[in-house]
Amino acid sequence: MYILCVVFYMCVIHASSQEVTDLPTTTPTPAVCAVCICTDITVDCAQKNFSESLTIDEWNELSMRSFKEIDLSENSIDILTIIPILPIEKLNISNNKLHYIEPWCFKNLENLTSLDLSSNLLTELKKTVFWGLPMKNTITQFSKMVYLNLAHNDLHMISKDAFSFMHSLRHLDLTRNPLKIIDQVAMAALSELTFLKDLKMSGCGLEDLPIGMFRTLRRLEYLDMSDNYLTTLPSALSEPANLKMLNLSRNPITSLSDKMPLSLSKLKELHLCNTKVEVIKSGELGSLKSLEVLYLCNNRRLIEISEDALTWLDDDENKMWPPITEVHLHNNNLTAINSAILFRWDLLTDITAEGNHYVCDCHAQWMVDVLVPLYTRLNRSVNGLICSRPPELRGLSFALLHDSSKSLICEETNLHEPDVAIVLGVMIGKKLKQE
Numbered sequence: 001m002y003i004l005c006v007v008f009y010m011c012v013i014h015a016s017s018q019e020v021t022d023l024p025t026t027t028p029t030p031a032v033c034a035v036c037i038c039t040d041i042t043v044d045c046a047q048k049n050f051s052e053s054l055t056i057d058e059w060n061e062l063s064m065r066s067f068k069e070i071d072l073s074e075n076s077i078d079i080l081t082i083i084p085i086l087p088i089e090k091l092n093i094s095n096n097k098l099h100y101i102e103p104w105c106f107k108n109l110e111n112l113t114s115l116d117l118s119s120n121l122l123t124e125l126k127k128t129v130f131w132g133l134p135m136k137n138t139i140t141q142f143s144k145m146v147y148l149n150l151a152h153n154d155l156h157m158i159s160k161d162a163f164s165f166m167h168s169l170r171h172l173d174l175t176r177n178p179l180k181i182i183d184q185v186a187m188a189a190l191s192e193l194t195f196l197k198d199l200k201m202s203g204c205g206l207e208d209l210p211i212g213m214f215r216t217l218r219r220l221e222y223l224d225m226s227d228n229y230l231t232t233l234p235s236a237l238s239e240p241a242n243l244k245m246l247n248l249s250r251n252p253i254t255s256l257s258d259k260m261p262l263s264l265s266k267l268k269e270l271h272l273c274n275t276k277v278e279v280i281k282s283g284e285l286g287s288l289k290s291l292e293v294l295y296l297c298n299n300r301r302l303i304e305i306s307e308d309a310l311t312w313l314d315d316d317e318n319k320m321w322p323p324i325t326e327v328h329l330h331n332n333n334l335t336a337i338n339s340a341i342l343f344r345w346d347l348l349t350d351i352t353a354e355g356n357h358y359v360c361d362c363h364a365q366w367m368v369d370v371l372v373p374l375y376t377r378l379n380r381s382v383n384g385l386i387c388s389r390p391p392e393l394r395g396l397s398f399a400l401l402h403d404s405s406k407s408l409i410c411e412e413t414n415l416h417e418p419d420v421a422i423v424l425g426v427m428i429g430k431k432l433k434q435e
Helices: 002-022 056-063 184-190 362-377 398-403 417-434
Strands: 042-044 069-071 090-092 114-116 147-149 171-173 198-200 222-224 245-247 269-271 293-295 326-328 350-352 387-389
Touching: 350 362, 362 398
Parallel strands: 042 069, 069 090, 090 114, 114 147, 147 171, 171 198, 198 222, 222 245, 245 269, 269 293, 293 326, 326 350
Antiparallel strands: none
16 A cells, blocks of 8 residues: 555656646747837837847847737838848838848848838848848749838949849839939849839939830839929830829929820829929820829919810710819919810819919809819818909909809900999908808
């Protein structure tokens, strides 16, 4: 009996020690989390006055957890060295003082989908910066990378093979880099991005877009080329056949004489603001058969939009219009808007046409009768629709003309003083009522 008890006691002791041994170990909290805000999946180190990137030990501590996002933005990090293996998907190092990135820096981040390097001091990207992990006789792809932001740096060139291992990239932002020209090397780099959907190159100092620039970018849907030095419509715009949004605002374009390419028949949104265009002639926007949103605003030299600017003829010689639902014509130098430029004004979901120099004659009667109620229905202020001429009506609003049921006459006929008196009377009466 004594022997049995001893054996039983030893078994219990052994089992207890085994249970202690098998208890799960707790992963220590990474040291960086004492400074940064850490959750189960994120590490937020933004605005922590870091002057250097994390050390190898600090990166390795983070690798012991399943963090998905690391934010190092708004610090003073100037150099970025190779990052060890991490399961992260999003890395933000924007708004630092980064001027050097070590080659192969991101090779261990095979799950990376989003990388933000915007608002730094980068002057060049060595071709191996975005290369994956070397394996045997090849380089692994960043197969999950879809978003890369390099905006607001000081890049003057793009290396030929800079994006060779980012074939899955969908969004590339190069805004505000002084590239000035797209040479053959840069074209070769961009040509690798055959799945690219969104390209931003606003404010890059570009005077032209070379033919072939978009030849392989067949999936491109959104293109921002605003705030450059384009004076004409580049021929390269005929290449991205699936483009849905095109922004050419803040370019010194003087005319659309070359017309929009026929290949832009799928374009849904066009921005042509702050240009030097004076007249938009018949058919110059007629190839945009799917256009829904049109921005033609802040063009201080624009005095006329032809009634057929947006139209084309179908196979039966019938005039056709695009399905515009939103039009912005504010702050141009227009004296009138022809009602025929759109087929159905009543289908608009948004409109801006204020800030022009309208001649309130018989040609503007439709604007008083149609646009004022439209503005009201869309909850937009009508106050910016003002008469500039004739002198008798200068300063009067279209809303006032509408409320007074004023019939506008053309300059070749005599303006009836009683009508003017009625309008002024209504205006004074409204003012007194408000007071």
